Amino acid sequence: MLNKILLWKERRYFWELSRKFLKDKYVGSVLGLSWAFITPLLLAGAITLVFTRVAKVSLPHYPLLVLSGILPWMYFSASLSEGAYSILNYSSFLKRFTFSPVIVPLSLSGANFLNLLLSIGVMLPIFILFNKSVLFLLPVLFFFLVLFFFLASGIMLTLAWSNVFLRDIGHLTSVGLLFWFWITPVFYTLSLVPERFLFYLYLNPLTPFMRIFHSILYRGVFPRPFDAYLSFLYTLVFWLIGYISFLKKIPEAKKRI
Template identity: 30%
Template structure:
């Protein structure tokens, strides 16, 4: 794992170049361009807020703001997982280059979606201020939660992208799993709606439940998040990165041949 991280640092210029290229290519030919970074989550927020606050009657004050807090990191996570799973299998053109570091490809996907997430944050802050949710000192812990989510996301994308090279069905399986995953993540409701025993199980098994509730604590409640689940998932991310790094080490020479 340390070798993979050292190589990522060694090829940081390539990583930055590919991330910039992906950001430019994503909105090339689009009339609104980077505005879609704001428009996509805003339109999703409007649809889900209407559904859950009007039709399903969620009794949460400033419900639109509450939903937006959980929706932004969810979009970062799911976009990274779905796009990153095929990051290696779709890039034979790069893998056939001499000594091209395969681990740069999934990392580029996570980094690109991270930039989109960060660009949308000012909209979240502005919405909070308009609704009477000023930033509090707890926001200083935002980088810590972001750090944990980055490594959890990167670990899963690394693992899935390596497996998907030989098992292409994984991408289709994940797209269906994420649909179910969405509704067991407390984005549209408080995690407290679950009984205590099930709530603890949810936080142990669902990293995005931990991230969503942590961001809600920082931005909505103005309190510290529960650090225990964050530390747990940081540890799990390290283990997953170690497993993924092992697959990369054993099969990096085969990737170009298989894809």
């Protein structure tokens, strides 16, 4: 029973399919996996350019801040936008293979997660160059990244099944992500935000995570306990909602694909 719920038996499919999706993502392109860090670098460069030259943000090593935020954000954004359509796009998988349907969206998320680990791995020397302490914080970073995976996957699972019933969810997700980007402290710190907005910003489940990633990668310090607790809480809530609702709704959804 526990096996069934926790999908322990199916872990192999998760692993195989994640790798497959990752390969599918870059297959045929010349630069291949390099895109895993070229994209965030370019995006970080653009943001830095805009905010240092145009908006005159004056934080020390600002590009480093942007980079430490943009990497997890890109994972999050890709997971959600791909995941929302996972059941629809990969319906044939659900019809051909007998593994649990939850494997498909999770593997998509997994593929993006591998992508994230890869890009962080490549960028790591830069972070370490600025803060040697990052090296020691790596296990903590990994722990929070995994936690982040569950949060993102939880939200994504909810979107994945609901998009089958209501196709608007998919479109809403792409618009929502645009909006979400700006209200998440990806390229800014909470110190730049007026205090009266802080409460609302913390309603965003990404806020504690971004603060954690900024702490570790940008500042090279241990995350603050408050953010850690909050990230636990958010992950638990969103994962449970996503996972349980997915398992409950997927038999119904299968009939519609």
